[in-house]
Amino acid sequence: MATTSGNDAALNKEYDNASATHDHANNGINGGNTTAAHRGYDYGGNPLAHMNTGESARLPAFGGEFQPGLYRPTDHRKFANPAPLGLSAFALTTFVLSLINVGTRNLTEPNIVVALAFGYGGLVQLLAGMWEMAVGNTFGATALSSYGGFWLSFAIVLTPGGFAIEDAYSATGAGVNDFANAFGFFLIGWFIFTFILLLCTLRSTVAFFLLFFFLDLAFLFLAIGYLQAVDGAANAKLEMAGGYFGLFAAFMAWYNALAGIADSSNSFFVIPVAHFPWSAKKREERAAKTERETV
Structure with a gap:
């Protein structure tokens, strides 16, 4: 019995030492005392570009996870990252x-977008938003589900016949x-919603912010273009401006998606994300840096 008690004490001591080492590693990540073992944490600002350690650690805002604030590591999560x-x-x-x-190749009719808006931008994005809800990301669930709904409603408006x-x-x-x-009113509502989301990205990363910034401008120019319509046709210059900002938003969305996939x-x-x-x-x-200089 005495031998068993001694073994238990030794095991408890070993467990405590391991826990202390683990806590020290987490403090090195979150408290600024970065150790050599965790210098890979930066990787251009992409927090998913290293193997996360510690369930209690908090990672910085990251567009690849569609997270504008601190979030938990992904090691023990049962779901993959739905944001990309x-x-x-x-x-x-x-x-x-x-x-x-923008009138590329002189195309003016958006009928081909109906298929994409129903199948990919609508249904798939709505599903991704629901999976964001499952992983506990309120911002991602709200944004992706809402824009999935936007594309579905947009497709309903444009469905020929x-x-x-x-x-x-x-x-x-x-x-x-x-x-x-009426369509201008529809777009103004999405401009307001996107502006609300934009405010939530001001403490995140430049890549994440620019996605919503360009998208918001796209909605604004398109809405004004439709509200300034002549003979039922939207103002061509404003519609083109909205199209260019839409292209910028699309490329920023792909950029953030790549940042969430590549590790x-x-x-x-890995993809640099440039924290503000x-x-x-x-x-x-x-x-x-201040602590190192002081030491």
């Missing part, structure tokens, strides 16, 4: 519509710009 899927669905649908809005929403305005015999004005397990490089100087990540770096 939702971002990719948004990016491709926005890309094709924006090419049409289906819901006949545009034709219903013409059938009333009222003003020729009625549908354009040290599958890529020879006032973000938690940059404050930690400044605190660590």
